[in-house]
Amino acid sequence: MQLGCTLPVIAWLQANEPEALAKARHLLCAKDFIRYRLTGQLATDESEAAMAPGSAADRNFHPDQAKLLGIEAHVHLLAPVRRGESVAGKVTADAAALTGLAAGTPVAIGTGDTGACVLGAGAHKPGQAVTVLGTTCLNGVLFDHAMYEPRDLGLLFIIPGRRWMKTMVNVAGTTVLDWCLNTLCPDIAAGEKPYETLGALAETSAAGSGGVTFVPYLSASGVIAPRIEARARAGFHGLAPHLGRAEMVRSIYEGMAYAIRDCYEQIGGAGEGVRLSGGGARSPFWAQMIADVTGYVVEVPEGTQFGAKGAALCxxxxxxxxGSIGEAVDATYRARRRHVPDAALKPAYDAGFARFKVASAATLGVLRDAAV
Incomplete structure (x- = not known):
């Protein structure tokens, strides 16, 4: 088992473990291997092929990518590409004996985790936007065509139902709260319901956090959207003697909300609103703040485990x-909460976002100018 995108892994194996490739009959991703063992049928889905890397526009592998990596001799090992919402095969008698599943049970092709989460969160129409505020913070907008703008920035995911999602990812997501609890608020971390208590502390500070700005590039890999800088790190700006822990904590929540707004501005907007999922969506306080900061209506879908739900819809x-992915998504979507932007808070958050942009640019500018 090798970690990484398929084609670069093949290139690595060719250079470092050619004997492994010489013995190989097929190259499969983890979920495709499980499906193969269930059905005896070899296949992969469009999202895996496009991220191999392949062609997002064609939703398939692309010979030019293999040629660039010098691995043309091994492309025959790749599995046939099928639509995620199609049947791969049926559970074999051997697989039934091993798993307890009924022999003959149909097995779908399925899709990658991002596409499944998007469908599970209730999005399938062009213009719909989804933010997954989990370990990372993924922000994407759906299109009915391959969207490459802005060039060389962000990720383009394949979504079942002939959709594409242009995505900007802030590498740190809810991990900023974990860091906050462990570093700034160990007393709260040791208590009951630490995340609820942390949110309540943040609410004691007003919108704008008294001028404190937190740039949430809290990742060892820096930031990849809406700009790319592996050396970028998080930081507080605007601290003053009269400000306390409440302002710092609130600025962490606000910093993530500003990062979400920053990402959507790079994509060109979030259309009709944002579907918010992931652990961060459990906080009504944070969800309302994201609505207020971005100016978009934020809906939190009913349910949990949206990746599993998306796979089930396929x-x-x-x-x-x-009859279609769109029909399945619409029939199974319910909103748990709906957060409408509070116009009275717009001036405070617009000013805060302006400070965020300055702080972010300064952070990255220092790195660039110092060349460290």
Whole structure:
């Protein structure tokens, strides 16, 4: 098992473990291997092929990518590409004996984790936006065509139902709260319901955090959107003697909300609003702040485990329970909460976002100018 995108891994194996490639009959991603063991059928889905890397526009592998890496001799090892919402095969008798599943049970092709989470969160129409505020903070907008703007920035994911999602990812997400609890608030971390208590502390400070700005590039890999800088690190700006822990804590929540706004501005906007999922969506305080900061209506979907739900929707379409991915998503979506932007807070958050942009640019500018 090798970690990484498929084609670069093949190139590495060719250079470092050619004997492994010489013995190989097929190259499969983890979920595709499981499906193969269930059905005996070899296949992969469009999202895996496009991220191999392949062609996002064609939703398939691309020979030019293999040629660039010098691995043309091994492309025959790649699995056939199928749509995520199609049937791969049926559970074999051997697999049934091993798993307890009924022999003959249809098995869908499925899709990658991002695409499954997007469908599970209730998005499938062009213009819809999804933010997954989990360990990382993924912000994407759906299109009915491959969207490459802005060039050389962000990620383009393949979504079942002939959709593409242009995505900007702040590498740090809810990890900023974990850091805050462990570093600034160990007393709260040791208590009951630490995240609720932390949010309550942040609420004691007003919008704008008294002028404190937190740049949430809290990752060892820096930042990849809406700019790329592996050396970028997080930091507080605007601290003053009269400000305390509450302002610092609130600025961490606000910093993530500003980063989300920054990402959507780079994509060109979030259309009709944002579907918010991930652990951060559990906080009504944070969800409302994201609505207020971005100016978009934020809906938190009903349910949990949206990746598993998205995979189930692909299966439901594959066996004919729904006529299309769009029909399946619409039929199963419910909003748990709806957060409408508070116009009264717009001036404070616009000013805060302006400070955030200055602080972010200064952080990255120091690195660039110092060449360290």
């Amino acid at each position: 299966a439901a379409v594959a066996i004919g329970d729904f």
